[in-house]
Amino acid sequence: MTDQAVDADGARLSARVFADVQFLGRTRELKELRADIERAGLDTISGRKAPRARVLLIAGRPGSGRTALAAELARQVADRYPDGVLRARLGEPDGTPVPVERTARELLAALEAPAPAGAAEDDLTATLREALSDRRMLLLLDDAATAAQVDALLPDTPECLVVAVSGGPLTGIADVRPCTLGGLDTKSAVELLSRHTGSVRVTVDPRAAEGLVVACQAQPAALTLAGGWLAARPKAAVSDFAKQLHAEGDEGTPLSRVFRLVYASLPSPAARILRLLALAPAGLVDPHTASALAGCSVNGARTALDDFVALGLLRAVDSPLPQYEVPGCLHPLLKALTETEDRPAELQLARARMLERTVRLLQSCRAITETDSPEAREKLLGMPRALRFPTPRAAAQWLTLRKPALLAAARLAVADGELDTLARRLMSQLVRALVAHCGTRAVAPDLYGVHRLVLDVAERRKLPREKAAALLNLADLDARTGRTDEALARYRAALDAGREANDPYATGRAMESVGGAHQELGDYDRAADWYGRALAQRLARDERADAARLYGRIAAVHTLAGRYGEALRGWRAAAAGHRKDGDVAAHARALSELARVQEYAGRLEESLRTCHEALEWARRAEDVRLQAALQLRLGDTLEHLGDPAAASLHRGAAERLLGEELQEPETPAEPGPEQALQLEQDANACEIRSASAED
Template structure:
């Protein structure tokens, strides 16, 4: 992007925040927590081996510095855990508990452990426990809403340590080690203020400074805002701020009192931006998000966000791109302000602007990968400079960093229910961008969640074509992860939706997918029947390429069932169809499969002739691996016919071909197996078909 958009040079922090940050206070708490790690647990005292990881609990109100203490503890002891530190946040900014499934998936990804797309929460937590059983890791679970969340994520290894952050006790978890936080000690609180305003104003009136600490109850978040307010007003006395807070009496907590003062001191445009940050997905903000919410320029939004960091109203996230986090302790107050200061229509318009900007960024993020397309380049040049990326790598970095916020934006848009058109466009572009940059396999877990959201919208709006597409995509992902029975249910539902929409593409694809699921389940009769239904539709619509492919799928099914005569007819029909369509490579492969079935059927001479014909077509198609596989098949057939000398020649040819191809191939491939291959499904797991292609 241009410098009006994302500055790839790094997050711009004030010198004090970037260079002089240090953890203050909590010496006693840290000492006790470290001692608790070494202390024998109840199981050890009773002579039993600890069955699970030890849990240390840091409890305190939002704004008490509980997360900062947890991070400092992790920093101090991380070197004891050679397999690293895993982190997960267990509550949304508004306090909604994060589903265990999502938290477990994030931890599995951080630990480089497989997390199958669409797997249930129990399967994911079991995979997490199994994967960490022989590791020594430190797990930080921030902002836990309850004991059940933490309990589900505990490793079954006494070599691991879990540090949980919560507002209250985790009743139900045995042998938990609680550390309840109050305010900072006075010395540390004064040091925190000094870091913001320097030592002069503290030194000239130390009693006023102590009074300010007392008014803030030595809570770190309140002191941060007090320091930020004073730093922005070099001529203001500490005593004035302390007196102002004191005159408010018992109206709310110290945090709410200093927040009201800081908010009321902001210029009107900045105050509006701050309020609207309550709408930021997952509490994560970048300049584009703030710009879209407030309807201002990206550069002014960036400046305002940096000002909020200096005032203690926002946290800068360590990231290659500028990104900020709304403190969880401020989110309820910001939400209350939006509800009281902004009309519902204005808030909905702000959400719509944010989603529209996100759609354009995702469109740009995807389009820049299409470097060979003149249309894509022209389309990219037609976009505003503020949403263009300088390179595919910059686009991928943005997508990876903003991924949690983008997924949260999709969830929020669907939950809203009033912005379904924008939600559908957002999800369409998000899927396409992820597939373009990460690949289908790597993006599959996120795609599964997005397609479920698409299905929710399609069912709510009775959009049958989109419902069919979402069900097909979900079925494909279920099938890829071994949940074939679940995939079959999805495919049947997609067939019904396709028929309701009168969509030939969806119905044909669903019938073929139903057949593929039955084939995977070993029900060959039903598989052949469903493939036949799909073939009838393709033939009626003169879709010759698809018809040829379906002949091959039917032939494969008969081969698995041992019905070689029907399989031979199917492969001959497939080869004829490919030849008429001019698809040389597919024709060669169909002949290869025909030769294989002829060999299974006990017709080695016919197989030999077909193999020779297939080799010639493979040579025309320049398919070296297929040529090598066919040479090996020729060698096997000749050995069966009693000609070992010729067989050896063909094996030598195959080895030469594979040796030449090995230096050029990007991935290894498999030589032709002894059993027929399962053809790939004709699946497009990133389609959301009713959205505009222009989007």
């Protein structure tokens, strides 16, 4: 893996990504940083083995080229770390620190290591350190706001190296010497400028170029904007821009002065699009986002975004689909412009348009997977062509690439607090699209975060029905990852919310789930009691299929508790219920379980008869696996009854059935009573009750 790096979203990046950026200057800083890697730490000097990874700190103001320097250092030393490079961003575009839990989860995903949904921060960081314990990797942590963020992610091995990028010193991390950045050296700064302007304009007026470098304090971001302005005006001299910059006065930083000049040169529609990009979630923009924010066409937005890239106002992201990133150093400047030039109502309308567009894209993304549904096809054809995906693969690719921005959009919408209806629709469609394309288990950590956001909105808006649904989904994910006590508490809270909403579905599912949690904890009496309460509700509502399934769950609990008489009554009731409901496969499985309990109870003759009956129903259901299991059970029972010849015949029949079944395309087996609730939970994991019937 020596030729690969790993980003925080888990995508594998070639090391050539670093080489594609033609790095300039910083020779002294790179030399110092590389020497710092070799420098003996305090632990080595004192004779102790270093317990943790060495930390290098690159400190500087936004726009100083600190991230580019870190990437260049990573490129130069990548061959020392054969297990690759991990990258993570520890700050949001607006400067808000990213929670350590989220960063640890992203890094674990990049390492393809397990990160259970809902796991606590300490558990995730411990898992991350364990995953890195036998690797030799470089961690590049960008935009670190606090020392605690970096400290929590440090590997417990000196074989790894951590390069942190921050605005200042990270006090609290031992043995760290910051490499503080100023401007570029004059030669490198002039060369950076000439890359945009061409060498001729710099050569004919070198003093003007050097003067512009001084006015920009040799800051790479400011010089990039100046070069973009000049590149858009081939007839303008370097001195022309320098004069206009001088006329701006000395207010603000060099970057802010250059930015004001470049922004003032934009046409009014383009200027409006640019400043509204401050609202883009996670600073990630695509043509649809820009189009929705500004209320313009997608093609017009794409053209504007490409123009911004040429001016140095945006960075194009290496992606199969057009994506762009707002430079972190420009985000506060764009945000300040929106506050002064746009009314709050206009900004809120822009956010609403963006969320509505995202909801419709997610609807289209999900609908294209429902190829067997005429309603879904009709709805898809009714959407504008620009919102449709050509193939399910294209939709899945878009969802994967945009997932960080989509999750950020959900977080921002909930934090806003004034667009809760749109936020609820967005989260509903996001969860459904993720489940449709990736499956519930694969995106469980993402679902957990979204359902927590749903719970926040439901509690804020006093929506007990949605609160119950969110609690049920969170509890299901807790139960699946072994946090049964936490799941039990949430199931009880969901039951209260369901009763408050007078929602029979939520209350029934909550009662059954409470029983399941008690069963998992080994409290069989309480489990049977809660299953009984759920059964009473199902019977009162004449929900026969669910009632039959609950008879089976009660019987299973009694079986585990060794109460075979009650278990037999339960399985007989379950079998009768499934037979009346016409569910042949479930009826066969209930009879199979009945035979099992009869065998446990020592009623071998009865078990033999029930097995034969179950086998006949399994043949009707064409359930080959169940037939084979029943043949094996018949063999065991006959062996106990002293008939080894007949037992051998049944075992041979089971082997033949299993051989035939393996030769056929594998089909999912019909769930038994023990698996029914889990499958129901998986099916409902994407459930978010929405006020909109359309969703």
